[in-house]
Amino acid sequence: xxxxxxxxxxxxxxxxxxxxxxxxxxxxxxxxxxxxxxxxxxxxxxxxxxxxxxxxxxxxxxxxxxxxxxxxxxxxxxxxxxxxxxxxxxxxxxxxxxxxxxxxxxxxxxxxxxxxxxxxxxxxxxxxxxxxxxxxxxxxxxxxxxxxxxxxxxxxxxxxxxxxxxxxxxxxxxxxxxxxxxxxxxxxxxxxxxxxxxxxxxxxxxxxxxxxxxxxxxxxxxxxxxxxxxxxxxxxxxxxxxxxxxxxxxxxxxxxxxxxxxx
Amino acid sequence: xxxxxxxxxxxxxxxxxxxxxxxxxxxxxxxxxxxxxxxxxxxxxxxxxxxxxxxxxxxxxxxxxxxxxxxxxxxxxxxxxxxxxxxxxxxxxxxxxxxxxxxxxxxxxxxxxxxxxxxxxxxxxxxxxxxxxxxxxxxxxxxxxxxxxxxxxxxxxxxxxxxxxxxxxxxxxxxxxxxxxxxxxxxxxxxxxxxxxxxxxxxxxxxxxxxxxxxxxxxxxxxxxxxxxxxxxxxxxxxxxxxxxxxxxxxxxxxxxxxxxxxxxxxxxxxxxxxxxxxxxxxxxxxxxxxxxxxxxxxxxxxxxxxxxxx
Numbered sequence: 001x002x003x004x005x006x007x008x009x010x011x012x013x014x015x016x017x018x019x020x021x022x023x024x025x026x027x028x029x030x031x032x033x034x035x036x037x038x039x040x041x042x043x044x045x046x047x048x049x050x051x052x053x054x055x056x057x058x059x060x061x062x063x064x065x066x067x068x069x070x071x072x073x074x075x076x077x078x079x080x081x082x083x084x085x086x087x088x089x090x091x092x093x094x095x096x097x098x099x100x101x102x103x104x105x106x107x108x109x110x111x112x113x114x115x116x117x118x119x120x121x122x123x124x125x126x127x128x129x130x131x132x133x134x135x136x137x138x139x140x141x142x143x144x145x146x147x148x149x150x151x152x153x154x155x156x157x158x159x160x161x162x163x164x165x166x167x168x169x170x171x172x173x174x175x176x177x178x179x180x181x182x183x184x185x186x187x188x189x190x191x192x193x194x195x196x197x198x199x200x201x202x203x204x205x206x207x208x209x210x211x212x213x214x215x216x217x218x219x220x221x222x223x224x225x226x227x228x229x230x231x232x233x234x235x236x237x238x239x240x241x242x243x244x245x246x247x248x249x250x251x252x253x254x255x256x257x258x259x260x261x262x263x
Numbered sequence: 264x265x266x267x268x269x270x271x272x273x274x275x276x277x278x279x280x281x282x283x284x285x286x287x288x289x290x291x292x293x294x295x296x297x298x299x300x301x302x303x304x305x306x307x308x309x310x311x312x313x314x315x316x317x318x319x320x321x322x323x324x325x326x327x328x329x330x331x332x333x334x335x336x337x338x339x340x341x342x343x344x345x346x347x348x349x350x351x352x353x354x355x356x357x358x359x360x361x362x363x364x365x366x367x368x369x370x371x372x373x374x375x376x377x378x379x380x381x382x383x384x385x386x387x388x389x390x391x392x393x394x395x396x397x398x399x400x401x402x403x404x405x406x407x408x409x410x411x412x413x414x415x416x417x418x419x420x421x422x423x424x425x426x427x428x429x430x431x432x433x434x435x436x437x438x439x440x441x442x443x444x445x446x447x448x449x450x451x452x453x454x455x456x457x458x459x460x461x462x463x464x465x466x467x468x469x470x471x472x473x474x475x476x477x478x479x480x481x482x483x484x485x486x487x488x489x490x491x492x493x494x495x496x497x498x499x500x501x502x503x504x505x506x507x508x509x510x511x512x513x514x515x516x517x518x519x520x521x522x523x524x525x526x527x528x529x530x531x532x533x534x535x536x537x538x539x540x541x542x543x544x545x546x547x548x549x550x551x552x553x554x555x556x557x558x559x560x561x562x563x564x565x566x567x568x569x570x571x572x573x574x
Contacts, residue, residue: 008367032374036280070369077274080435087436116434120276120372127275127369136367149298151310155359158314159321160367166315166322173326193328197454200328201461204338207323208347208462209470215315219308229310 006163008131016060016133020243021142027250028130032123034254038261040115045261046122052253053125060133067125067132081116085109136160141233150230157231162218169210173203271339271383271421271448272364275372279432286428287377293385294358297351304351313352317359320344328458338458339451341387341421342395342414346463347474350392350487357384382424386494387417393491396484403467407460413495414459418452419445420498 016024031052038045057066090108131139137157144153177199219227278286301309320340327337340360345353358380365371371379394413398405426444430437466474 006367029373032275032372033280036276036283036374077272077277080429080440081277083436083439084434087439112433116276120274123275123372123374124369127366127373131367131369139366149295151298151301151313152294152355152359152362154310155314155317155355156363158311159317159359159363162315162318163321163363166318167325170322170325194457196328197457198461200326200338201458202465203326204323204343204458204462205465205469207326208319208343208466211315211319211322212312212470212473215312218315219311222311 006160006167007136008128009135010062010066010132012061012133014059014061014133015242015246016056018242019133019246020237020239021134021138022145022237023239023243023247024130024134025139025142025146027247027254028126030251031126031254034258035119035122037258038115038119041111042115042261045257046115046118048257048260049122052257053122053129056126056129060129062129062132067128070128071121071125077120078117081113084112084116088112135235137233138235138237141235141237145237154231162214165214166207166211169207173207177203271379271425272361272371273375273379273382273425273428274369275374277372277432277434278375278378278428279434280374282428282432283374283378286375286381290377290380290385293354294380297354300351301355309352313348313356314359316344316348316352317356317363320356320360321363323462326458328454337454338462339383339387339418339421339455340459341383342391342410342417342455343459343462345388345391346395346410346459347466350388353388353392354385357388360384378425378428382421382428386420386424389487390417390420390491390494390498393487393489394495397488397492399484403464407464407467410463411456411460413491414456415449415452416495416498418448418455420494422448423498423501 031049035049038049053067054064057064085105086103086109088106088109090106092104093107093110094105096103096105134142137160140153140157140160143156144150301313320343323338323340323343325337341353341357344356347353348356361371361380361384362376365373365376365379391410391413394409394416395406398409401409422444423441426435426437426440429435429440463474
């Protein structure tokens, strides 16, 4: 597997790419909190928030629809909110007949359902954009500046670095299982579900031992290269004038969204 | 990609800000405890080890096994991490995995990450380690059985917490989301239990030294047993209570006319989550929960025995 198989960073030369990662992380978080605070049915604010998403897409030269394409990922979870359609009392809009059930969709329920979906859809797009315009190690470094404990950021950095190595290991284990599981067409292979789960468990155990032993070798190699308990970055972060301007502009825009949503 | 999202990763927008912030506060307090404990107990060597272990949990979630009808199960790993690494390190490792899934893959939101870490990382590790610790000196079969129960309960606890948060945020109806989440995860939990038990029994055979009885002091150990037991008890008590709530779901169901559809399920071992002769009282629903746990416990001990006898 290629080393950047899990990378979500999109190399582009743009204003947003050049911003300090701390600015991008903080602005994204403020946007998310602000949007989550918008009341149901704040259509004007939702549209404005969407325009902000589009503008950020354009500014980062990823193309207008970049985050739109990837934002369907959160869609399946919408199922969990479906019940609000029927459960919030209000004027009935329409009645669904599914088999023997009669489900009444109320206007208040519909409003809440659509608002939850729009909010979630806007938020997921901003999160997608954040990792597309910021290198992951830089993002982790920014988190460290934002007072996330070093133990945690270091673990995440290691996790990111060795993700693809261990994924390769899993793919080898899976391929080995496949190749041992050949059957003639039509006949049943292997045991029942419990047996299969047991095989999967043994594979997990095997993966654990391999990972554990690998971590020993990694540590030795790190010591050999002078590791003293701290990871360094080649992109030291410094706030420039454009970072301050961008932060101020973004916060003003987010504030305007709140105003639009409440009046 | 083999990467499999689970229904427990809440995206942003589904929890309101108040609930998200409360979950963040609980998570941050627990994690800062975990950070200070691990900083004290572990040398610099453990940091790369924990990083690799986080990558291991992430990768292990890709090991799937076919269940039926094209669906497949896979490991979530909270209990496995807690048993193998200890509770604090297990929590940090699960937190790293959940954070990476949220930041890099948008599998779970950023504002609700506190809730996701609480549900899938902290609660699972507490149950896993607490229950495991309570049978430290026992035989292998008992240990494996208890680990299986803990794995099942950890998934149920995650589902229960998720359902409660969705309800508190006004995203779902309590009477619908609890039975739905708990029902689905009762099955997912069985897969989790089987894989976890089998993975630990494999490690017990090949590298028992890695599962050393640990350096955790007797006092710390008692606290873990207490915390883990308490959370487990909470799941056992609340879930049948919430899903057996008669004046919520059933009245709505009666009103819109699907109570008859709900009642003629092909079979149910404990109908309506109550013990028949006790009637629909609180005692009855709680007893039903306890009976459920005992049945699962017995099954897991038997499977543990079986694994031990065969290999």
